[in-house]
Amino acid sequence: xxxxxxxxxxxxxxxxxxxxxxxxxxxxxxxxxxxxxxxxxxxxxxxxxxxxxxxxxxxxxxxxxxxxxxxxxxxxxxxxxxxxxxxxxxxxxxxxxxxxxxxxxxxxxxxxxxxxxxxxxx
Numbered sequence: 286x287x288x289x290x291x292x293x294x295x296x297x298x299x300x301x302x303x304x305x306x307x308x309x310x311x312x313x314x315x316x317x318x319x320x321x322x323x324x325x326x327x328x329x330x331x332x333x334x335x336x337x338x339x340x341x342x343x344x345x346x347x348x349x350x351x352x353x354x355x356x357x358x359x360x361x362x363x364x365x366x367x368x369x370x371x372x373x374x375x376x377x378x379x380x381x382x383x384x385x386x387x388x389x390x391x392x393x394x395x396x397x398x399x400x401x402x403x404x405x406x407x
Contacts (some may be wrong), residue, residue, distance in 0.1 A: 288368035289349075289375045290361070293387035296321075296351065296377060301407065303348035307339070308332070310354040310363060311381060321353065321384055329359050333366045353377035 291299065299305055300323065304326060309316045310329035320326070327339060332352075333358040340347065350372055359378040364376040 287373060288364050290318050290364075290378050291351075291375055292378050293384040295397060296384065299349055299375065304345060305349045305351055305354070306343060306345070306347045307351045308339075309381070310352055314356070315381075321381065329354065329363050332358075332363050333370060336367060336370075336372065337384050347373070349373050349375050351375045351377060354380045356380045 286301065296307075300307065306385040307324040308327045309320045310332070311320075313326055313328075314371070316326040325339075327335065333362070335343060340350075348369060352364050352374065353376070354360040354363075357378055360376045360380060365376045367374040379386075383390060399400075
């Protein structure tokens with residue numbers, strides 16, 4: 286399966302135009318404090334074992350699974366592992382830190398989750 290790397294500026298396009306699930310791989314405390322809107326949290330060390338159940342709980346087959354961590358390193362490794370298992374996966378380049386910098390410069394981040402879908406909540 287394909288592994289892609291996208292910039293924070295491309296994230297909105299993927300969320301708005303594809304069935305996606307956005308997964309935060311940072312520490313759970315960091316996720317609870319602040320995260321990209323619509324993201325769900327997952328333990329990156331168990332993601333390859335739990336991704337099937339996670340997707341079943343949302344009753345969907347996503348076009349893309351988008352992963353991010355703090356700086357993009359862990360999400361890149363986790364993306365590689367999921368791609369090897371056959372999942373369509375994207376790593377957010379620069380992670381949450383780069384997204385936060387980008388979104389502050391843009392002063393907004395509104396993703397409609399395509400076809401008026403609600404963001405995924407965990």
